[in-house]
Amino acid sequence: MFSTPRSRLVGLVDSDAGMASSEYAIVTIAAAALAGILYAVVTGEPVTAALEGLVRRALDVAF
Structure with missing residues (x-):
């Protein structure tokens, strides 16, 4: 079945391709x-x- 130009445009706008990579990059920068x-x-x-x-107090403890 052929898609209409409108459905192709909606598909492009709703696409999440590449989102995972950008999210990983932002989280990596925030972690750094x-x-x-x-x-x-x-x-x-x-x-x-x-x-x-x-550390000094811990080492000075008498046994």
């Missing part, structure tokens, strides 16, 4: 940005000092 932010926070002075204090 989040990883960068977390790295900056964890390597910051206050967090490093807190972790160092926690």
